[in-house]
Amino acid sequence: MALLLVLFLANILTTSKGSISQPDHVHHQIHLLRPQSGAGGNLVPGLSCLSWRLGVETNNIIGWKTVPQVCEGYVGHYMLGHQYLKDSRAVVNEALLYAQSLELDRDGIDVWIFDIDETTLSNLPYYAKHGFGVEPFNATLFNKWVMEGAAPALPESLRLYRKLLSLGIKAVFITGRSEDQRSVTAANLKKVGYHTWEKLVLKEPSYSGKPSVIYKSNERKKVEKNGYRIVGNIGDQWSDLLGTNTGNRTFKLPDPMYYIS
Template identity: 60%
Template sequence: MKLAILLLFLVISQLATSNGMDVHLLRPFSGVGDHPITGVSCTSWRFAVETNNLRGWLTVPSTCEKYVGNYMIGGYYRQDSAIVVSEAIKYAKALNSSGDSNNIWIFDIDETTLSNLPYYAQHGFGVEPYNATSFNAWVGKSMAPALPESLKLYEKLLSLGIKIIFLTGRSEDSREATSWNLKRVGYHTWEKLILRGAGDKSSAVVYKSAEREKLVKKGYKIVGNIGDQWSDILGSPEGNRTFKLPDPMYYLS
């Protein structure tokens, strides 16, 4: 596992460097570049993003591209993810939920269960507008690696008898590719894999809230919910406790 992760980040680093992004694997950028509108540092910009104070943004500011790239590929992203998952595991272990077959934990997929860093290393770490054609082509390859921290949480939850629900904004026509990708990187079993239906144009908050409501009506108890976007965890029902992973590369409402 450790060797595979090291090789992954070496490949990402090489891809990013070959595209002229100057992303250094072990030397995160200082983040002193100014946001073109607010004039604040990129570190402050990322803080506003992660706390959901900055909303509705479409792309990462061009002056923050190197900072975001180095954050994602360097050690800080993994460290931030690790502390979130550490708290999630601590909470799950305290539930004492053995014997309750209706307990579920909801996982988002992109930048939560699976990491699309190889894709973003070639597409500017959020500075380019979302391109559905190129991203869907990437999804179809089923090559996204697992976010190691989320895989650790997944394995712990299964050992505690908590069922897993994957709830993603990916479209239904990517079910086969998504299922194969999940299994290939270690997510070998789940209760449900829920994808967005054809023609569903609702916002992420509306769509995911509605799907969680359906699960509750079927008798499931959402003991935990984790995602990289605020829209993964906001809306009713949220679940007994929510966990937000870092992601300064894009915003979904």
């Protein structure tokens, strides 16, 4: 397991420099993480794990609590392999094309909304250790991981962030992390390359028990009421992108590990 975490972090460092390739032996060793039965197994007749993931990413399969047991090996291999990085790059490439096409006034009020977990910061070291979503979410263990401040950047999201800044578009982070995690989250962001932002919005206790789509819609509305234009919005959950005040265009990053309503 320790070897796999080292390989993942090495891969993140490599991709952050512009390359998503890795040696074949690294690619094959990813299979050692979990049993591979999910790669070709069926959930129901005619539905493979690949089809399940497609349904998840297109928001046709909603409200699910855990990854199907038979698909844990498939999801683990996808997240730690080439394809997750390639899919993320494809999304970011489209976001960059869009951003570069904008005729900006350079008046300082254009912003881009970023989610944090599995969007700007990656928790793959945590999931590689604790499993890929087949068990119910353990908030205690996850919060302990967050407080370590050790999450690496998603390389493609960091590439988007840097380009947006160069275009004069400011970053606004809106995360489901709680307000008491502000300092460690800010330090983690800066440590991996997100060195500046216009706003960092964390979840207040008043949103406890409310769907994320309501929380994020309300916070985006506040951003616009403060005079900003939301020109873009990127996240790994559909609840990051649906609701109100979503911005001029949204971009969905892949994440078959969990679902947040």
